[in-house]
Amino acid sequence: MRLDQSLVLGLLATTGLALPSRRDNGVAPKQLQVRSSKYAVKQPPLTTEWTGKVGTHPWPDYPRPQLQRSQWQNLNGVWQYQNASSVDAVKSPPFGKDLGREVLVPSCLESGLSGIQEQNSLYSWFATSFKVPSSWKDEHVLLHFGAVDYEATVFVNGKQAGFHRGGYFRFSVDVTEFAKFGEENELLVFVHDPTDGGDHVIPIGKQTLNPNHIFYTPCSGIWQTVWVETAPSDYITSLDITADMHGEVNATVHSSDTSKSSDVEVTVQDNGKEVATHKSSSNKPFQFKVHSPKLWTPESPKLYNVTVKMGDDKVTSYTGFRTISKDKVDGVVRPLLNGKFIFMFGTLDQGYWPDGLYTAPTREAMVYDLEVLKKLGFNMVRKHIKVEPELFYRACDELGLLVIQDMPSLRPLQTKTLDNGTQVDVMPNPKQQVEFGRQLELLVNQLKSFPSIAIWVVYNEGWGQLTNTYPEFGLTERVKQLDPTRLVDSTSGWHDHGAGDFSNNHHYANAQCGTPWYSTDSSPYDDSRIGFQGEFGGVGHNVSIEHLWNDQAAINSINETYEMDASIDVWNYRSHFLLNELEDQVHKYACSGGVWTQTTDVEGELNGLMTYDRRVKRVDEKQWKDDIQALYSAAAARSNGS
Template sequence: MHLSYSLFAPLLGALAAARSIPNTYHQNAARSMPYAVKQSPLDTPWTENVGTTPWPEYPRPQLQRTQWKNLNGVWQYQNASTQDAVRQPPTGQTLANEVLVPSCLESALSGIQGKDMFYSWYSTKFDVPSPWNGQRVLLHFGAVDYEATVFINGKQAGFNRGGYFHFEVDVTDYLSSNATNELLVFVHDPTDSGDSVIPVGKQTLNPSHIFYTPCSGIWQSVWLEPAPSNNWITQLDLDANMDGQVNVTVHSAKGNATSVEVTVYDGDHEVASHTGQSDQPFLFKVSEPKLWSPDSPNLYNVTVRLGNDQVQSYTGFRTISKGKVDGIVRPLLNGKFVFMFGTLDQGYWPDGLYTPPSREAMVYDLKILKDLGFNMVRKHIKVEPALFYRACDELGLLVIQDMPSMRPLQERTDSNCKKTRILANNPQQTEFGRQLEVLINQFKSYPSISTWVIYNEGWGQITSYYPEFELTERVKSLDPTRLIDSTSGWIDHGAGDFSDNHHYANPQCGTPFYSTDSSPYDPSRIGFQGEFGGLGNNVTIENLWHDQAAINKINQTYEIDTTVEAWNYRSHVLLSELEDQVRRYACSGGVWTQTTDVEGEVNGLMTYDRRIKRVNEEQWKADIQALYDAAAARGGASQKN
């Protein structure tokens, strides 16, 4: 059964009812500069509809509780000058500006549109619904970039480091005895300043062509929810394979083995139920499950109970592996070679930067890809809100998920004008490894994710030794159910499951030829074209990121085609060349650059504002189908777009 988002209607109704409790304290300071969307260098069709109650959906689709309270909306904000400001939280004070949460402080939607947002204060007030009395109150943040220190009623309640990941704070013991509670959040985001080496992806303080405007602050949803006082579920690990075996670990707040019940439903029909122990893995089986694949993205509802705590989740039955097909190592889905073809997806928006203006806007991009026939998307050195992966699960889009890279290819110049490449020191490399583990643990239950990427093109990759080998083994131990692309593009020393080539002028996928930037094809691993294409086509100012520095860099695009017709012709040539390599050699998949334009890049299937599609849809659908047909002739599964 294809479980659409709408099939959660009864649950969502309950969630909406809980969410409808107004947070009347969001706009509580007449002296703050009132919130208003700033003039962006470019907007989208969704910009005007964002309003002041953004992202009303329950943010965590694989661990849902029916009672919750959305704290998104207009908060207060003011800049702080130094890290020392965290020692003196502005408790009970009116902050200088109003800001939209969630949003990037550098974005137009935030109402701030700042620059060099190193230190920031956020403030809001909330009450706790009276039916939650006697329970623990959990405060959740979808993601805050980069370090967040949380204060409740003037007392420090929590801290998190890492700009892409969910964290929660049990705020129960800090709550006021009356109805009103003050939430303050201090955010420090160094991005790529000084000698800072942290996971930043494409963010930079000095945007230029393939590196973009940074995102600081609370950029994903914030919410409250109650949990039973004695014990509750903190994390749910679910893997369901093609044989019907379900592997479950239910993590609890107490960390003690406690009885848990897991029930699996096909729609509303119960198909299996099993009782196990929390905080340790256990197995059970579902007979003859309908498998998940891009052609048939079947999903099953899951209910988990631990004592008085109950959460809703879901899963899809599929097995991702690798194996030889006619003597060539291939990626396998449910035991069959599936040619993976998708786009490099940056996940940037001109109005919200890292934060899409709405769920509708975010899913629009994915539907465009699916309608053209792509069966995969490479989420490029960024981590999206959890609802993104839910949408991929529903639509049937495989996800190649990158770890956000550390500072790429940056150099410092000393007093003698000697240049030294800035790489992670030992503590920074250790922190990168820790955050890589967080990525795996938080997202390993989404059926659509097929592959983890550790390093992209050597960005942040230490070359004096080969950390990718140890990190690859660490990822395998955390998640043995997926493939690992240890070094996408270069610098490749032989780690992981992929022999991954990046070459824009033409593909070199599993072939006996390669260019100096990449490595020769390794037949012991999967031949893959991790990036290619990148063809550019300039447009009028109405659809460009209206920033002169970005416009000046447009001609750095790998190739500029002066008309859309020429762009489609050149696209056809490159896709045909990839098809030829599938038929002749050992090519098992590819990533076209890219879904949309971004700032000074004009090589997207769509413009940055999503208003113009460059693709000749009939041609692209035929070219993509030709890739699947070529793979089927080499022993691959038959696929239809």
Template structure:
């Protein structure tokens, strides 16, 4: 079947939302391309594999805090394997490393040009990366920030032979002030040591679906610098983070965090609709403040209206944006429902793994990443569940623009793994006290770094009990923590099972048929709790095998295809079965208390063949007309259940 080619970008015409400063960046650093770099041949390519080149991801990486001046450090770096964690004590300053590698990329990916090792059973637990850069002369007198989108898992950063900082957590951005280490007008050596244990030994850390031993629903890991790296000049006292929430009443709630965190100064905020200023306000830094925008157009999947925001603090000026919307829960005709802008919204989307055959965790290009989202929007989905992975910020920007709600998972710890005991028994690998504290710290990072994206509607803490301590119920404490950090969204504390009553959702997983807010359930899940939102956190999962040119060409993965919940022998059968399951979900919306669902999944991944598209994004399984009608049927059934008698809670 032909690949879906939607023209969703036409929906964005006339929004007046620009990418401020996008034309003012410094030209990308042209790293010398030594003979050592060349992309490897992956087990499967995508239509974008050959478009990556040696200056990948040229877009400004942080759209909610964007500066006009910046320099992209993406490109060809040097890399070599390190023997152990002790290697960080002997940095190879001033030395050429063994080979060249593309940044950003996963070392295990073909695009990296390093090792294509994930499918060959080798490990990259310890790695060195290096590059050099010059600071533009017109940045003299300003402080210089070195920014990393994400490094998996621990990064120790050296600049010109001096340790500049350390960061732990494979999914979260970080910035280092490297001003004091730099040499004006000269090349500056940047050296990064990365330790990524994934699921080696007794490590219990947030890894999502990565594993050193790929098998069916667990995939090739990603090690190294897998999101963009860039530098930018700032004032000594500069904006370090913006917390922005615009609600349906036009109230803008903001906190302008600064590098001088213990002091209070004044920041000027200007809100624009296109070129028209709709509000200005001067507020204190490092503490919350509020002001009103009169009669804003509200953000929703049907009308994803966004407003530009400029924040000026002294000489520091940053661009951002927001959408005005309110996400809540309330009782509608006796059923607890999710509400968007005061009205029940049936949230329906896919389980979105975010894996790529050529880049593993790193999409080959922004165009490729957005293509998946456009496909979903074109079929009528209004939501995507970002499954135990955190994407780069441009992913969430695209969801904001397209009008796709996001249910965001916290990456899981050590899923479904156990260790052998001396008595020949085994026990599930769960976090100890220190590992649980680190999970909590990284959960805070997830919320704080993403709570200003208008599209995010809900947070998920635990998926199917993976890494969830069973001797007590940590989800209650973590739910309260998330609620304190972000009271503006819903919380799905335990999607799937091990549900003890925490959070806003009564969330069931059931393959291959739904059990959404129903008076029947399977023992793996919990009975529907009518004090919370009835939700089908995962269902579907039906598969259709394809020819080798669309499969991840690894024999172990191919051998695991028969572990799929159901295999349909033809596309006609697959679409028939999809229609049956979507019709069954529609009946549950009509008869019971189903408020949303998540279809598994957007694309195939390695040994899984249950995607709307194959892993290479070249083959779509869906009968478009049928799927559009079935999805619209869900929304129509939900609309028929309400006469708009609502009570907010």
């Protein structure tokens, strides 16, 4: 039996259902004693099976799986919230004041789960308090944010402690000098999120202040986990680690004191058994060998635990041994995994949720999507112009799903009218272009140690891509310098000038993958690079109102979906037809992989393997498994010279 949405929300409001939370010493940090209006889930246009499982202590797990410490506190939960009138509000912080409303952190302010669910949340205040244990008094206190969209100014105990720009990236603030040990500490965060308002051209992916068809409701505020932890005076700030098919481990241990090199020790374990230990120094790359490692593949996603010690600091991490490369196989340039051609096939995965928007309701819900894909036989997922919490990539590492990771697009497909009445495309100015490059570096540096990531995408369909200066060449070179272990798809779909490793075609509904024909909105196949179908499919099917994003503007745009099919049977038939066409192109031409649109419906776009609420699967599972396996078999036959 399924509870209806109104009953689920009623239970939430009256009981405050909560998941158990893993906290320092098992005790949740004390929240501000407030008189604000009490938190309750707002009625979203659509719920999921997980809406009623979120509670008031969401996302309790340690959020940074590749650099974990033992002493930490999760600060997620019910915070105070107050809308602000302008960017100047940051000059007058409301220290010690009741902000008037309660909000769930992490969440998007525009979502039902936030308890706010309001649009145009351009300027916002968030407040909570946390206790720093007296036992931490000789240590450094590090405050971490998984992601805040878009600019965050952080105050601790009445002092500005930090600032960060970029809505998709983790950042940390050393708050030791502001902290009161053994006492409550006031945390205040001012957030400015312009999305696509005014003249702002920033990385926003598919967010827009005016949702329409393939552009969706924005996400403002603190939308990933907040936590605090303790570390010694010279501590590990980040860990870069990759391991290849030959057993060579490349690592850099970055420390807070960059003026010196400290002794570090790295230990690699397999099921608790030590397989390698190496000693070196911080802040410089080093290499060592693990003999005869078991390799990471989608079929056998083997991972090794890693422990790193530097002075009094100790962190745990993990890695997988695999090599991503490209080379000619029987005269065709192919992507290789561990030296062998791998046909990458996955879905366009946008990571949107009707109850949480950018923030999945629970970790279980987020992983559910990936498990559905894996069960059907997909070996890859394209994370489409969004960056997920790092636990998403951990799940891909564990499940054996390769990841094509997009850089979130700059403001896409919009025009503005000049004073003389001329309409021009909204494109980045030089300063905004430099900022895009800076955030691209953040993307690569923060995620490059996850074994599952195989490809970086710089631009999607020309969105925010300057076409007169060809910036993709310089950006591609920068990505390859930061991470020489992966392939780069410089321009997925449009405006391909020859940069990067892929000749990538987008076409709906039929594929044009490495073929001698192409549509004028994409590019001809370039046989010096990998032939790839970056997007295709997109066939749609309407559903009853209980599975739709119940917003009239979205409902009105349903027929803008690339193709609409009359029934689920017809939808599966059309999917089978299109997958067979792709298989034929694998046999005859130079197709090396493809991305099917898409994992789920999103708002008014109804072309998912599942509905937006994840309650209806459209797929005929046997048919899809057979068709996907046929693609792999066709690719294997080509690589064997057949």
